[in-house]
Amino acid sequence: MEHEFSIIEQYFKSIATQDEGVELGPGDDCAILSFPAGYEACLSTDTLVESVHFPQHCPPHVVAARAMGANLSDLAAMGAEPHSFLLSLTLPSVDEQWLREFSEALRQLIQRYRISLAGGNLSRGSLSVSMTVIGQVPVNSAVRRSGAKVGDDIYVSGTLGDAGRGLELVKQGNYENYLAGRYCEPSPRLSTGMGLRGIASSMIDLSDGLFGDLNHVCLASGRGAVIEASRLPISDELRASTSLASAVRMALFAGDDYELCFTAAPAMRSEVKVVESETGVPLTRIGEIRDGSEVVTVDVNGVPLPQDDTSYQHF
Amino acid sequence: MEHEFSIIEQYFKSIATQDEGVELGPGDDCAILSFPAGYEACLSTDTLVESVHFPQHCPPHVVAARAMGANLSDLAAMGAEPHSFLLSLTLPSVDEQWLREFSEALRQLIQRYRISLAGGNLSRGSLSVSMTVIGQVPVNSAVRRSGAKVGDDIYVSGTLGDAGRGLELVKQGNYENYLAGRYCEPSPRLSTGMGLRGIASSMIDLSDGLFGDLNHVCLASGRGAVIEASRLPISDELRASTSLASAVRMALFAGDDYELCFTAAPAMRSEVKVVESETGVPLTRIGEIRDGSEVVTVDVNGVPLPQDDTSYQHF
Numbered sequence: 108m109e110h111e112f113s114i115i116e117q118y119f120k121s122i123a124t125q126d127e128g129v130e131l132g133p134g135d136d137c138a139i140l141s142f143p144a145g146y147e148a149c150l151s152t153d154t155l156v157e158s159v160h161f162p163q164h165c166p167p168h169v170v171a172a173r174a175m176g177a178n179l180s181d182l183a184a185m186g187a188e189p190h191s192f193l194l195s196l197t198l199p200s201v202d203e204q205w206l207r208e209f210s211e212a213l214r215q216l217i218q219r220y221r222i223s224l225a226g227g228n229l230s231r232g233s234l235s236v237s238m239t240v241i242g243q244v245p246v247n248s249a250v251r252r253s254g255a256k257v258g259d260d261i262y263v264s265g266t267l268g269d270a271g272r273g274l275e276l277v278k279q280g281n282y283e284n285y286l287a288g289r290y291c292e293p294s295p296r297l298s299t300g301m302g303l304r305g306i307a308s309s310m311i312d313l314s315d316g317l318f319g320d321l322n323h324v325c326l327a328s329g330r331g332a333v334i335e336a337s338r339l340p341i342s343d344e345l346r347a348s349t350s351l352a353s354a355v356r357m358a359l360f361a362g363d364d365y366e367l368c369f370t371a372a373p374a375m376r377s378e379v380k381v382v383e384s385e386t387g388v389p390l391t392r393i394g395e396i397r398d399g400s401e402v403v404t405v406d407v408n409g410v411p412l413p414q415d416d417t418s419y420q421h422f
Numbered sequence: 423m424e425h426e427f428s429i430i431e432q433y434f435k436s437i438a439t440q441d442e443g444v445e446l447g448p449g450d451d452c453a454i455l456s457f458p459a460g461y462e463a464c465l466s467t468d469t470l471v472e473s474v475h476f477p478q479h480c481p482p483h484v485v486a487a488r489a490m491g492a493n494l495s496d497l498a499a500m501g502a503e504p505h506s507f508l509l510s511l512t513l514p515s516v517d518e519q520w521l522r523e524f525s526e527a528l529r530q531l532i533q534r535y536r537i538s539l540a541g542g543n544l545s546r547g548s549l550s551v552s553m554t555v556i557g558q559v560p561v562n563s564a565v566r567r568s569g570a571k572v573g574d575d576i577y578v579s580g581t582l583g584d585a586g587r588g589l590e591l592v593k594q595g596n597y598e599n600y601l602a603g604r605y606c607e608p609s610p611r612l613s614t615g616m617g618l619r620g621i622a623s624s625m626i627d628l629s630d631g632l633f634g635d636l637n638h639v640c641l642a643s644g645r646g647a648v649i650e651a652s653r654l655p656i657s658d659e660l661r662a663s664t665s666l667a668s669a670v671r672m673a674l675f676a677g678d679d680y681e682l683c684f685t686a687a688p689a690m691r692s693e694v695k696v697v698e699s700e701t702g703v704p705l706t707r708i709g710e711i712r713d714g715s716e717v718v719t720v721d722v723n724g725v726p727l728p729q730d731d732t733s734y735q736h737f
Binding site for chain 1: 445446449450452455457459462465467468469470471472475495497499500508510512540541542543546547550552556557561564567625626642
């Protein structure tokens with residue numbers, strides 16, 4: 108991209124702190140990273156495309172927060188600690204105002220999450236933000252999707268469905284409320300994820316909705332699951348904003364919450380409570396891993412509810 | 423993206439070999455990577471956008487080869503060995519034919535360069551390919567841009583300007599010739615890069631053209647450089663395809679060659695020869711690092727030539 112180098116210099120080099128583990132930051136052909144002895148690296152990449160992953164004319168700080176949130180949430184789901192990230196930005200033109208706001212938001216996120224900008228590149232094209240996050244985790248302690256056992260409890264962090272309803276409000280141009288904030292500025296559950304190392308038998312982050320994401324855990328673990336709909340943690344704000352049926356549907360099927368869903372043996376219940384009280388993030392037991400391969404949602408009487416979003420419209 | 427999981431399963435999971443160093447490949451929230459004791463990780467990310475970095479309706483195997491070539495070339499420029507990569511693909515729609523050809527080309531590149539596909543994601547959007555490559559290098563042996571000293575020789579690998587002329591031919595729909603091949607399927611100089619560890623004082627890969635890229639080395643090193651135009655390695659094919667002036671202009675200013683440019687002390691000339699004969703890739707001495715901050719190109723009589731592409735039109 109024309110002027111790529113001066114743009115990098117102006118907006119991004121100043122926010123590229125060189126913390127421990129980043130031997131060489133932006134400005135060379137590669138970043139050079141090091142990891143402490145006894146640690147492995149966790150890497151994830153996610154691309155956010157305008158009009159697909161965020162609305163057109165979305166404020167730059169929301170784009171930054173959603174890109175960083177989605178990527179850090181993948182580290183949280185492994186129990187990894189943030190190390191550094193690479194940023195690949197595609198812009199239709201050089202919009203100085205946009206770049207200023209985006210890089211300022213990024214600077215704040217870098218400080219909040221103690222993660223280093225290690226490198227990146229700029230291209231011309233329709234607006235999209237591609238991030239690769241790098242985390243670190245002690246050898247063999249990352250929590251995978253594949254470890255769920257029959258009889259394990261199923262938990263989720265925080266509350267579910269807020270971001271789904273928030274997106275509806277954002278699409279109406281309504282950014283200034285709790286639910287929109289849950290969509291615009293996700294809070295990746297890094298401390299919770301790290302705290303659950305050695306406790307959770309499997310973990311995933313909720314980007315596509317609980318029902319679909321728990322299905323991935325079940326597939327990877329070769330197990331089934333039952334969710335008790337009445338146990339789903341629903342915020343007062345979501346409950347006040349829509350019908351109970353719609354709130355439950357959003358908790359099950361709407362994406363973008365970036366909460367964690369994990370499994371743990373019943374013997375671990377007190378350890379899970381400790382993580383909850385140490386992090387201040389609620390951890391709610393919502394169901395159980397079973398034999399089989401399906402995720403089933405049941406009501407308070409144990410009667411199965413509709414299995415997909417479409418049929419839930421009629422719930 | 424709708425069906426993201428079945429597409430990943432169908433086209434990409436089968437080519438994701440789990441080699442040494444990849445503790446966990448695609449299919450979880452993160453890939454888990456390990457590096458041998460005494461090694462650092464080198465990371466680079468590059469996005470290729472349709473109509474910007476490759477022509478519209480470009481064959482999928484060319485997109486794969488150019489994305490992989492551009493990214494591996496950044497590893498080569500550090501003297502790093504390929505470890506693994508992440509792929510972030512943005513597609514306007516699910517084109518099965520395109521995906522089949524792209525993933526088959528990727529499979530061949532994975533084998534050729536012994537690099538593992540460790541993870542990635544698919545999004546809907548205009549066609550672009552974002553890759554993050556990961557390499558490894560013994561601690562403190564990566565070759566940076568900043569080490570050039572006054573009096574150092576300046577070298578380039580291979581021949582220059584081929585890809586620039588190749589792109590002109592490709593734009594005319596002419597893919598079946600040597601020069602087009604140099605544009606479509608770059609050969610990242612990995613063995614040369616690794617061989618030059620401990621020999622080269624600075625190194626960069628030539629993606630934007632020798633003149634501009636050598637300027638980055640000079641800026642990082644706080645030095646100037648002189649290039650002797652008559653020493654520039656120009657292929658017989660390029661020479662036969664255009665005027666001498668145009669060939670020299672392309673060698674200096676056209677991008678996409680993905681050759682290496684490096685500096686080394688004159689005392690290292692015999693070591694450079696050894697790398698050349700061991701890899702079979704020609705290494706040509708084209709100039710010298712000087713005091714100052716500018717890159718100057720001179721003719722056989724030492725007379726400076728025009729300093730930019732525009733003025734070169736009149737060379």
